Amino acid sequence: MHQPTPRTTAAPRLYAGVDIGGTKVAVCLARAGEGGDPPAILTRVAAPTVKSGPVDALAQQVLALLQQACAEQQVQRADLAGVGVSSCGPFVRRAGAIEVANPNICGGLAGSGGGPQSNDWTQVPLQAPLAQALAGVPLRIANDAVAALEAERRWGALGGVQDCAYVTWSTGVGVGLCVDGRVLAGKNGNAGHAGHSFVGDVPGHMGAAAPLCGCGNRGDVESLAGGGSLADWLGQDAPTLLAAAQQGDPEALARVQLLCTLMGRLLYNLVATLDLARISLGGSVFLHHQALLLPLLRRELARHFAALTRGVELVPAGLGHDVGDYAALALLPSR
Ligand SMILES: [Zn+2]
CATH class of the missing domain: 3.30.420.40 (ATPase, nucleotide binding domain)
Known part of the structure; x- marks a missing residue:
């Protein structure tokens, strides 16, 4: 024919x-x-x-x-x-x-x-x-972050995973979400703006002293852990702090641990809310220091409600800096 x-x-x-x-x-x-x-x-x-x-x-x-x-x-x-x-x-x-x-x-x-x-x-x-x-x-x-999630699902670390998220830890904190194989958008395409959610009090830094986020919140996770916020409330920018922690400076390590506690709460909240199987992590703060940060984040996630977090994988973005x-x-x- x-x-x-x-x-x-x-x-x-x-x-x-x-x-x-x-x-x-x-x-x-x-x-x-x-x-x-x-x-x-x-x-x-x-x-x-x-x-x-x-x-x-x-x-x-x-x-x-x-x-x-x-x-x-x-x-x-x-x-x-x-x-x-x-x-x-x-x-x-x-x-x-x-x-x-x-x-x-x-x-x-x-x-x-x-x-x-x-x-x-x-x-x-x-x-x-x-x-x-x-x-x-x-x-x-x-x-x-939603677009990066789609890239990770097609060509990166989230291929074939029905329930997953992409989390970028960079100047800000962004999230893309996929549940039951469907990428979530929301009424205005803003699903995943979890960087502007709250992850609890930080002793000595909340109340009037809590840092102001660009969104108007004080003390949300982006304003505390976003790379663009660290100089304001910790007195050290992200590269300086993470380099000192990587060299074993105890004060810097304690601060990085605190940041990972905050980011770990965000990751846990996502897993608890959406029953995720795998989260891919990207962004310049994470990718430049993943050897230090990934084990800390995995430990933080595993500290919370085992029935929900057991077996959940935290992995570096498969597309790395190209995501x-x-x-x-x-x-x-x-x-
Ligand atoms: Zn915010």
Whole structure:
């Protein structure tokens, strides 16, 4: 029987991955991987996250970077097979379309301790201007930790695990969740913002002295354990503290133990709430010091309710430091 074989000589179409963070925006173009391999990244362009100008400046920056990446690969934006966007949150919706209300980007958010002073934005449009400019190219937007979870499930340490989480311990603390094989999104795509949950009192540091999170909370887990918060309340930034602990400094070790107690409570809360089997850990704080941190976190998790925590695996992100690159691409179908 005759099978038409159109476009057999055409090159495979490219996918775009957009990674929006509080400090930089990165765009890559990639070709789908062979078999179960991750995509092959062909081009990467990046710029500091724009924080001034009209309120759609961020969306315009994304489009300009997409244009630049497409020019490097000599393809048209309209010919892309899809655009995945992995963005810092939280998200809010305007007329159903995702907008970003992140305190590191929006200077008008109340409670932001060190937010940008260069704008008074409370939320910036994302989905609507991108969808309009991309005119029919498939577009999918997700929170960065949720996107990283999808990357870990497809190409990393969470393959075949129905009940799992990805936890990033970086400047902030983010979580992506999967239960019964379904990645959780929530009403605005904010499921997994557990970095802004509370994990209990820290003796001598709570009450009036508890550190202020960019979200407006005092003493939530991101404000206590996030790498961006340590200098304020411990007087040492994350690299300095962790390097001292790694060299055996007893005071630094005690502080790192305290951070792992707090992060361990977060991990336990996730396991107890969702009956998880495996959690993959990433983020710069964790990945740079995993030899020190992983055993401490495993011990903390195992200290709590054995009926729920026995057998739960804590593992380093299978994609390691590249998980951010692949997160946005994981939001798209592979062909
Ligand atoms: Zn917070």
